[in-house]
Amino acid sequence: MALQLFIIFAMLAFGELVVWLTGVPVPSSIIGMLTLTFLLKIGVIKLQWVKSASNVLTGNLTFFFIAPGVSLILYYELIKSQWIPITVSIIVSTILVMVTTVWTYKLVRKHNGNSRK
């Protein structure tokens, strides 16, 4: 497990380094994720070196949203006075994103049909 966590945190540290050096407005975790994918792809990192730690972390992703969510407690007044625009815009926008994304994907795939899947 030490090797597994080392690899994951090393990727994250690398992401931090890239952000620190270049100032790109991309979170270090995304850079770390893409770097991990790349290193797995070219075979520098073997799948079995990270698989079990990755399974544990990705399998319980939702847990890590609880603590940030509890911060709702701080914005009781603000949320009380604007809860309609807040909830309606989030919900309608989420529906729109889902429907437009899925249909764009479907239509582009159809017209881009070099291979049918």
Next chain:
Amino acid sequence: MEILENKYVLIALTFGVYAVSKHLQKRTNILLLNPILVSIAVIIIFLKFTGIDYSKYKEASTAIDIWLSPCVVAMGVPLYLQLDNIKKLIVPILVSQVVGCLVGLFSVVYIAKWLGATDEVVLSLAPKSVTTPIAMQVSEMMGGIPALTVSAVVIAGIFGGVFGLSIFGLSRAKTPIGESLSMGTASHAVGTSRVMEISTRYGAYAGVGLSLNGILTAIIAPTILSWIM
């Protein structure tokens, strides 16, 4: 009651409440008993009831927060496992992600403005589709309230996680890959974990939507927001 403010007590409480609410959903199969929703509600009620200051909980929960970024990194593994499939579908995936990112930004901003939300709130809601660390960064950069952004992200995530599959059913697109992808685009990690529960293969596509929309939003949102606000 001072013992209740101890950080290990508060961390144990968070894990415990999550474990119980996860079990509760499994047993009852009621989607609205979403483990995150139930856990957040129970912890807020607990803090109110015991009179523990939020800052105490915040302090304790930093030990949990540091694992959010490693979780995002770990998603590189399912992404790697799906690389070949993604490569074959690269054009539809990229085009749909750009569309989803823009629709998400414009729709939430204009609807919230139209319904009378203040600028500070509108900016906090704008990055609601993407994963928490990215959304918070965008919100902070643009002058929103990061904590409200977290809540907006959680609402978008839970709504998608609870109702997403039914919405896709009604949309009649009938493409499991496209649906999983869109789930990640619209509802980030919560949507992804919901798909992951059904299948890791499709979960990887949700992970693609999550990461691509995250990257696109981090790059595009600041420019678009300063333009339309």
